[in-house]
Amino acid sequence: MQDKTTKQTARSARGQAISADLIAVVIAVTNGEPRVLTIGQAGALPSGPFEFGHRSLQSGLRAWVERQTGHRLGYIEQLYTFADRDRIGDERMQRVISISYLGLTREEQAERSPMHGWQGWYNYFPWEDHRAGVPLMLPDVVMPRLRAWADEADNPYTRHDRWQRVAIAFGLDDRDWNEELALQRYELLYEAALVAEAVRSLNTGGASPIPGRPMIADHRRILATGIARLRTKIKYRPVVFELMPPIFTLLQLQRTVEALAGRLVHKQNFRRLIEQQDLVEETGETMSDTGGRPAKRFRFRQTVLAERTAAGTKLPLSRA
Amino acid sequence: MQDKTTKQTARSARGQAISADLIAVVIAVTNGEPRVLTIGQAGALPSGPFEFGHRSLQSGLRAWVERQTGHRLGYIEQLYTFADRDRIGDERMQRVISISYLGLTREEQAERSPMHGWQGWYNYFPWEDHRAGVPLMLPDVVMPRLRAWADEADNPYTRHDRWQRVAIAFGLDDRDWNEELALQRYELLYEAALVAEAVRSLNTGGASPIPGRPMIADHRRILATGIARLRTKIKYRPVVFELMPPIFTLLQLQRTVEALAGRLVHKQNFRRLIEQQDLVEETGETMSDTGGRPAKRFRFRQTVLAERTAAGTKLPLSRA
DNA sequence: CATAATTATACTCATCTGGAGCATAATAGA
DNA sequence: TCTATTATGCTCCAGATGAGTATAATTATG
Numbered sequence: 001m002q003d004k005t006t007k008q009t010a011r012s013a014r015g016q017a018i019s020a021d022l023i024a025v026v027i028a029v030t031n032g033e034p035r036v037l038t039i040g041q042a043g044a045l046p047s048g049p050f051e052f053g054h055r056s057l058q059s060g061l062r063a064w065v066e067r068q069t070g071h072r073l074g075y076i077e078q079l080y081t082f083a084d085r086d087r088i089g090d091e092r093m094q095r096v097i098s099i100s101y102l103g104l105t106r107e108e109q110a111e112r113s114p115m116h117g118w119q120g121w122y123n124y125f126p127w128e129d130h131r132a133g134v135p136l137m138l139p140d141v142v143m144p145r146l147r148a149w150a151d152e153a154d155n156p157y158t159r160h161d162r163w164q165r166v167a168i169a170f171g172l173d174d175r176d177w178n179e180e181l182a183l184q185r186y187e188l189l190y191e192a193a194l195v196a197e198a199v200r201s202l203n204t205g206g207a208s209p210i211p212g213r214p215m216i217a218d219h220r221r222i223l224a225t226g227i228a229r230l231r232t233k234i235k236y237r238p239v240v241f242e243l244m245p246p247i248f249t250l251l252q253l254q255r256t257v258e259a260l261a262g263r264l265v266h267k268q269n270f271r272r273l274i275e276q277q278d279l280v281e282e283t284g285e286t287m288s289d290t291g292g293r294p295a296k297r298f299r300f301r302q303t304v305l306a307e308r309t310a311a312g313t314k315l316p317l318s319r320a
Numbered sequence: 321m322q323d324k325t326t327k328q329t330a331r332s333a334r335g336q337a338i339s340a341d342l343i344a345v346v347i348a349v350t351n352g353e354p355r356v357l358t359i360g361q362a363g364a365l366p367s368g369p370f371e372f373g374h375r376s377l378q379s380g381l382r383a384w385v386e387r388q389t390g391h392r393l394g395y396i397e398q399l400y401t402f403a404d405r406d407r408i409g410d411e412r413m414q415r416v417i418s419i420s421y422l423g424l425t426r427e428e429q430a431e432r433s434p435m436h437g438w439q440g441w442y443n444y445f446p447w448e449d450h451r452a453g454v455p456l457m458l459p460d461v462v463m464p465r466l467r468a469w470a471d472e473a474d475n476p477y478t479r480h481d482r483w484q485r486v487a488i489a490f491g492l493d494d495r496d497w498n499e500e501l502a503l504q505r506y507e508l509l510y511e512a513a514l515v516a517e518a519v520r521s522l523n524t525g526g527a528s529p530i531p532g533r534p535m536i537a538d539h540r541r542i543l544a545t546g547i548a549r550l551r552t553k554i555k556y557r558p559v560v561f562e563l564m565p566p567i568f569t570l571l572q573l574q575r576t577v578e579a580l581a582g583r584l585v586h587k588q589n590f591r592r593l594i595e596q597q598d599l600v601e602e603t604g605e606t607m608s609d610t611g612g613r614p615a616k617r618f619r620f621r622q623t624v625l626a627e628r629t630a631a632g633t634k635l636p637l638s639r640a
Numbered sequence: 641c642a643t644a645a646t647t648a649t650a651c652t653c654a655t656c657t658g659g660a661g662c663a664t665a666a667t668a669g670a
Numbered sequence: 671t672c673t674a675t676t677a678t679g680c681t682c683c684a685g686a687t688g689a690g691t692a693t694a695a696t697t698a699t700g
Contacts, residue, residue, distance in 0.1 A: 020338060269659065611696085612697070
């Protein structure tokens with residue numbers, strides 16, 4: 001009886017025809033700059049429809065990225081799935097589900113292919129790079145306009161709510177800047193119609209967008225999702241190594257982390273953290289063209305991968 | 321030129337017809353027992369196809385859960401999206417994408433509807449409840465069979481790899497039990513064909529499954545995904561409160577956390593943690609039918625929700 | 641009513657961890 | 671040789687965390 005309910009509903013499902021798009025946020029870090037793999041005029045992420053022939057979502061994604069950019073993906077993980085109303089097919093309106101993935105690689109491979117481009121991700125999010133201090137555009141351009149946006153609300157509660165969200169996302173008052181909130185910041189800027197995509201779709205004429213390169217459809221939002229995820233993840237899983245060459249110095253590793261986080265790290269403490277976790281081992285060689293004392297070279301200890309994949313966070317557990 | 325490439329591939333997408341299923345893992349905690357909302361003979365999760373009329377994936381999911389169980393969802397978050405080969409339509413083979421969500425609620429509401437059932441989640445995963453110590457079935461049944469599974473591999477590397485994965489997932493040797501690895505454990509048990517679903521689909525005759533109620537298709541795996549996600553999340557976001565009544569004592573809160581984590585918590589430290597984070601405030605009343613000294617009653621401070629939604633983990637940052 | 645059992649709370653203590661900064665070492669370049 | 675720059679080793683301190691001790695306030699029981 002109850003089983004029937006289930007089956008019937010499931011059956012009606014098959015009638016609806018929809019399509020699914022696979023979208024990839026592929027990241028690499030070169031010369032201390034995080035980059036994202038793009039296609040077209042660097043205004044789009046590699047993507048393509050999930051097809052019948054694909055063995056799985058992942059393999060479909062790999063196929064599309066390879067076809068469009070010549071780049072072969074290594075590590076990938078799912079980001080998010082959504083189905084917006086405004087995503088429309090060609091002739092008739094048709095529902096499209098977008099399934100996005102985050103991929104990590106080293107840039108070098110397949111660098112030759114002409115159909116792809118690695119773009120510094122801070123071109124799309126200039127307000128996210130705090131390595132050289134707070135970007136001037138924040139106090140000079142972004143904050144005033146967000147302030148104005150908050151104030152323009154009729155309802156005082158809305159005003160307060162808007163401003164509080166801004167304060168949290170951008171670390172105002174005595175709050176710290178939290179690099180993990182990249183997505184929330186982009187969404188706020190979109191809501192406030194300060195990014196080109198919002199002006200475009202909301203048709204909010206007049207105001208010009210703040211600096212930062214736009215992308216087609218919602219690709220920039222997807223990129224922001226990937227950045228936020230990666231910034232969170234590097235803190236509890238050794239994923240940075242997916243972006244590193246086989247051999248590296250601790251400073252190179254540090255620069256990579258800083259590039260991703262968009263902020264600086266305390267050098268000595270960074271080394272302590274890495275070493276005490278047994279994440280790396282010395283190769284024995286040193287590297288001397290560092291401009292100072294030669295640095296020891298390290299390699300990632302594959303061994304820990306299995307163990308560290310499992311992490312764990314805090315709870316006042318009892319051992320008994 | 322490159323833009324064309326994008327558009328063309330996007331276009332070819334529309335031809336493929338696939339369907340998408342929405343699947344819900346809805347959790348509540350009653351009397352210190354975590355429960356999941358099921359339909360049918362308690363062997364399935366609420367689910368249904370994503371339809372053209374649905375405003376979004378989320379609203380489609382809410383509609384299905386409400387129709388099938390009479391339960392109105394509050395907090396929900398996306399879990400995972402997958403597209404298995406073996407998921408087949410009625411007549412012809414058709415691709416189905418499954419999009420799963422985690423929902424948190426209080427059981428009370430709509431308790432009356434006859435078409436639904438709240439099932440203790442440890443019925444499905446008896447090896448996951450370590451509140452009363454390590455379940456006997458682990459040393460008595462599960463571990464020996466996992467050991468045998470590891471040993472039956474021809475390749476010594478495979479043997480070692482299998483056993484290492486088991487050791488990590490189940491906290492052997494000097495490792496701690498990590499409650500967050502619920503999904504990995506289920507997947508290992510599936511791989512070793514120790515759960516009914518695996519025996520069913522792999523057609524591995526003979527061996528009987530270990531204790532633990534099975535579900536249809538991959539619903540139990542999805543449930544495991546939800547459990548793992550929730551166990552991880554309660555540690556850095558105040559989501560537990562979605563499961564609590566408006567007013568509660570600290571012990572009730574603790575019992576809820578313990579129910580989810582499947583392990584005990586140090587009482588004094590738990591209170592310290594909660595209080596120092598300003599997550600709750602006293603109502604002024606006390607509750608005296610606790611069997612001992614009356615307990616103060618608390619309520620969740622909605623105020624912190626906005627702030628705490630943003631969290632942050634560790635990195636040796638520098639403030640300069 | 642006295643005592644036991646049970647739950648609530650307040651504190652103390654020993655570690656561990658993370659943020660900062662000082663000091664020294666080892667090179668290249670002026 | 672002196673200076674600038676990067677690499678490394680160590681120390682300090684404060685706050686967070688795991689455990690355990692000591693009371694307080696009720697209910698259940700004999």
